[in-house]
Amino acid sequence: MNTWNKRTKAVHAGIRRSQYNEVSEAIFLTQGFVYDTAEAAEARFIEAGEDEFIYARYGNPTVAMFEDRIAALEGAEDGFATASGMAAVNGALTSMLRAGDHVVSARALFGSCLYILEEVLTRFGVEVTFVDGTDLAAWEAAIRPDTKAVFFESISNPTLEVIDIASVSKLAHAAGATVIVDNVFATPVFSDAIAQGADVVVYSATKHIDGQGRALGGVILGTKEFIRGTVEPYMKHTGGSMSPFTAWVMLKGLETIDLRVRAQAATAQVLAEGLEADGTLSNVIYPGLNSHAQAALTATQMGVGGTVLSIDAGSQKAAFALLNALDIWTISNNLGDAKSIATHPATTTHQRLSDETKDSLGITPGLIRLSVGLEDAGDLLADLRRAIAIS
Numbered sequence: 001m002n003t004w005n006k007r008t009k010a011v012h013a014g015i016r017r018s019q020y021n022e023v024s025e026a027i028f029l030t031q032g033f034v035y036d037t038a039e040a041a042e043a044r045f046i047e048a049g050e051d052e053f054i055y056a057r058y059g060n061p062t063v064a065m066f067e068d069r070i071a072a073l074e075g076a077e078d079g080f081a082t083a084s085g086m087a088a089v090n091g092a093l094t095s096m097l098r099a100g101d102h103v104v105s106a107r108a109l110f111g112s113c114l115y116i117l118e119e120v121l122t123r124f125g126v127e128v129t130f131v132d133g134t135d136l137a138a139w140e141a142a143i144r145p146d147t148k149a150v151f152f153e154s155i156s157n158p159t160l161e162v163i164d165i166a167s168v169s170k171l172a173h174a175a176g177a178t179v180i181v182d183n184v185f186a187t188p189v190f191s192d193a194i195a196q197g198a199d200v201v202v203y204s205a206t207k208h209i210d211g212q213g214r215a216l217g218g219v220i221l222g223t224k225e226f227i228r229g230t231v232e233p234y235m236k237h238t239g240g241s242m243s244p245f246t247a248w249v250m251l252k253g254l255e256t257i258d259l260r261v262r263a264q265a266a267t268a269q270v271l272a273e274g275l276e277a278d279g280t281l282s283n284v285i286y287p288g289l290n291s292h293a294q295a296a297l298t299a300t301q302m303g304v305g306g307t308v309l310s311i312d313a314g315s316q317k318a319a320f321a322l323l324n325a326l327d328i329w330t331i332s333n334n335l336g337d338a339k340s341i342a343t344h345p346a347t348t349t350h351q352r353l354s355d356e357t358k359d360s361l362g363i364t365p366g367l368i369r370l371s372v373g374l375e376d377a378g379d380l381l382a383d384l385r386r387a388i389a390i391s
């Protein structure tokens with residue numbers, strides 16, 4: 001299996017078949033498991049083998065299939081599936097940190113990630129230093145000999161800054177710090193984060209892994225030692241585990257993720273190039289455009305620009321008019337869905353931030369985030385152009 005291409009792993013890795021030898025993965029909707037004898041129960045509580053389960057919060061065959069499949073796809077030794085992306089971010093950080101530890105984080109973060117770093121960790125005595133994630137000198141200055149972890153989103157939301165995983169990892173590892181990457185926008189298809197130096201990779205499976213907007217989920221990926229020794233004890237006792245039904249949805253999502261995100265990224269490239277060439281918007285941000293500040297890094301780190309672009313309509317009034325004029329694009333806040341979704345970050349996902357912080361992160365009043373779906377690229381571009389003309 002190790003020689004398989006990602007696309008093959010996404011379909012076959014991690015399969016566990018029951019005595020019926022079913023083709024499609026079974027959903028084991030059970031909380032518990034029966035032991036033949038009291039001695040067998042005792043033995044399993046002392047040490048459970050690979051295919052021995054105790055309670056669904058600890059592990060479940062369907063969930064284990066998902067964990068093994070996504071770990072194979074990412075090139076990680078192991079994974080722990082979680083109830084949501086935020087349970088994964090929180091679990092990765094909280095399971096390994098203790099009072100007195102120091103963390104360096106990129107400042108441009110998804111709102112809930114920022115809440116964990118700024119409000120939760122600090123409440124328990126963890127010191128957090130925020131830096132501009134694209135500035136390697138800032139990382140170097142902030143990382144100290146006592147830095148325990150660095151955290152960043154490999155592509156930031158919604159301004160799509162790309163962070164240099166290999167270079168930041170090198171700086172972090174020189175100080176003995178663990179590199180934790182929230183890799184949602186890169187997707188497991190375009191990511192080589194572990195090979196590039198990340199120690200721990202976190203996904204919200206809610207996004208591209210489900211890919212059809214149905215279920216919340218997440219996963220923490222890393223070494224066997226980190227996942228089973230540090231993450232699993234924390235997650236199984238604090239209750240953020242993935243449900244077997246969700247794991248089945250995510251397994252089915254992984255079977256098609258390669259085809260989906262490649263199509264979405266190809267369409268995003270067409271839309272970004274088309275809108276930039278039109279010249280009617282004050283800004284078109286897409287890591288796959290030559291005009292993007294990290295275009296060269298994007299090419300080496302991911303190969304493509306991803307499935308999300310952001311545009312600036314110039315003002316909130318123009319942005320709202322544009323959004324309200326769209327026919328195909330839906331106004332919502334998920335991403336990675338089959339349906340193309342338009343979001344106004346300043347008034348929704350990033351509403352909580354002060355105007356000053358929004359300013360410093362480039363979240364302008366006119367900014368619209370576009371998550372590209374699976375519709376026809378020409379239809380999507382025509383819908384945007386018509387709405388832009390009205391706005």
Ligand SMILES: *Cc1c(COP(=O)(O)O)cnc(C)c1O
Pocket residue numbers: 084085086087089110112113153157182184185204205206207216217218
């Ligand atoms: C959506 C998202 C999360 C949170 O995931 P949920 O599944 O909604 O909990 C975390 N990080 C990033 C970058 C995201 O886009």
